[in-house]
């Protein structure tokens with residue numbers, strides 16, 4: 001009999017697809033159960049899938065791949081880096097626990113801490129980055145979570161992961177490190193005693209400026225608590241996003257290797273220019289955290305920040321003269337990007353906070369892509385010459 005509709009039992013699944021090399025995208029939002037006993041098994045043993053806001057096979061596969069890269073027991077994927085951070089903080093801060101944050105975290109995280117959480121009645125305390133490693137654990141008493149970032153955006157300063165993990169452990173406080181600037185190939189916070197590593201997968205992990213996503217990785221116990229809140233808050237990654245993420249992960253190692261080698265060449269070039277006032281790159285021996293970077297990172301990453309002589313006006317002129325670098329926010333992609341954080345990602349961060357974090361109006365941030373390093377240096381040379 002000819003069906004009048006394609007919505008026929010079983011026909012939604014392709015026949016005998018074999019074993020494709022590339023990950024399979026499962027876009028389905030709901031999953032059929034054999035019988036009532038298999039529904040009981042789903043709830044009692046957590047086996048199988050029910051609804052894609054809860055979990056989805058493609059999303060779960062991408063999460064397993066990131067957990068393996070991070071050396072973590074488990075990982076959960078989100079619709080953005082901010083969805084990952086806010087869901088984790090809301091899970092760990094409640095009920096009635098203080099949130100403690102490093103002072104110079106990414107602009108969006110700063111807004112979450114300084115404006116959004118206090119408006120919702122959370123008590124948020126800020127600790128200076130340089131105080132963290134030697135903090136008296138008593139200062140963390142009663143806190144639910146300590147939010148950290150290393151290397152920082154855009155100052156590229158580091159925190160000592162093992163030292164801060166020790167302080168937080170003594171106080172019984174869960175730690176989250178935003179490790180976006182490094183990627184799991186350069187830095188694995190969980191291996192150094194931090195409870196949860198967080199990334200905006202929009203950056204290096206996706207790597208092609210075409211995916212918005214986030215991830216939290218850590219112990220199965222902590223990640224499953226956060227994933228349970230994700231089911232209700234709803235900020236889950238979609239299956240196509242998870243596919244793009246896995247596609248990005250396939251080339252992560254070669255991208256990072258090329259990007260950090262070019263970043264070192266660019267940083268060395270900038271440091272030798274009389275028109276450049278300062279360069280921040282953890283790979284330069286002059287960087288204040290160079291020794292720590294060598295100890296806790298595998299390489300120094302693909303981000304470089306610098307200040308030109310002449311402040312904001314000179315920085316804007318250099319920014320506008322660049323031709324190979326794209327003038328755009330975000331980072332970690334195959335294309336090289338330039339931005340002035342005070343104009344873009346940190347626009348809503350109060351001036352006094354930016355001053356404290358060393359983010360001047362004239363700071364230019366470079367995300368080094370896969371172009372030839374010589375072409376990038378020639379572009380900077382031309383733009384600096386005026």
Ligand code: PLP
Nearest residue numbers: 080081082106153180200202213
């Ligand atoms: N953390 C850092 C260090 C970032 O640079 C960003 C975005 O720029 C985020 C978190 C937020 O990620 P998303 O834009 O994916 O929400």
